[in-house]
């Protein structure tokens with residue numbers, strides 16, 4: 001199995017460069033995931049840097065650009081990939097080392113949409129109640145694992161990661177805007193109403209295409225926009 | 233960048249719908265007129281710009297300017313270096329204002345006299 005991996009160590013390298021690796025095909029099973037192959041590569045070259053943790057598509061730490069598309073390596077079967085497999089860090093954010101990127105701006109955007117429930121004071125004898133229908137509205141938006149595959153595939157986010165919230169943050173924003181228990185609905189919409197935030201989204205849908213959890217941030221942003229139009 | 237995101241978005245939609253209706257109407261108004269007898273600007277103005285259509289055209293012009301402002305403003309915010317984008321937006325607003333002044337001048341000096349007996 002042939003791989004071309006982007007390498008970059010800011011201490012020694014002027015610019016990122018590509019390095020060729022080969023892994024013995026006998027080690028590859030039909031269900032081998034890309035992350036396992038990267039671990040084999042790291043046995044050949046222990047200096048290779050990439051993040052991973054849960055190894056089952058839950059923690060969101062191993063987003064990377066594989067053959068031009070963002071993926072979570074731990075749930076990407078290698079047999080589905082064209083060879084040589086070209087692996088780069090997620091695009092649009094600064095590289096710390098090899099496949100590890102600096103997610104500071106991504107998290108900052110997430111933090112800025114206040115991704116937590118702002119509800120009435122909790123009555124300890126019962127929780128904040130919701131009908132099953134109200135709860136069902138949140139399906140498709142709470143499952144986000146913040147892997148960043150969407151925002152780093154979004155051209156609007158590439159141009160202005162410091163200004164445009166990006167699909168992941170906007171998906172989170174919409175999740176709280178539509179939550180029946182949240183009481184800061186109006187304030188949230190006001191904060192999102194800026195030429196550089198929600199309305200930088202052009203609905204190119206790269207985000208939806210990239211999301212390894214099958215979520216649809218583009219549709220959530222579209223809904224957010226129509227709520228804003230209705231309530232303005 | 234005076235407009236907020238949502239207001240700009242709404243104006244963009246309203247103006248797009250209006251202009252999509254206006255231009256076929258302008259074509260319709262123009263295609264049937266007879267310029268062959270006395271081809272002149274005055275003749276064209278008189279035949280195309282009935283009072284109702286003049287009002288519709290002024291509205292179309294206003295909406296065209298607002299559509300252009302939001303459209304190019306968004307592209308500029310996306311693609312120009314962030315530190316100079318305000319300057320370029322200001323220059324663009326100035327450019328659109330000049331177009332408005334030009335059109336007002338055209339109406340004052342050419343269109344209104346064309347209606348004089």
Ligand code: SF4
Pocket residue numbers: 153154155156157166167200201202203204205206207208217218221
């Ligand atoms: S749909 Fe919007 S958020 Fe998603 S990639 Fe396109 S511009 Fe970005």
Ligand code: SF4
Pocket residue numbers: 060143144145146147148149150151167168171210211212213214215217
């Ligand atoms: S929406 Fe999907 S791609 Fe984006 S951060 Fe969440 S899980 Fe990752």
Ligand code: FES
Pocket residue numbers: 051052053054055056057058059060061062072073074075
């Ligand atoms: S290692 Fe946790 S999502 Fe891949």
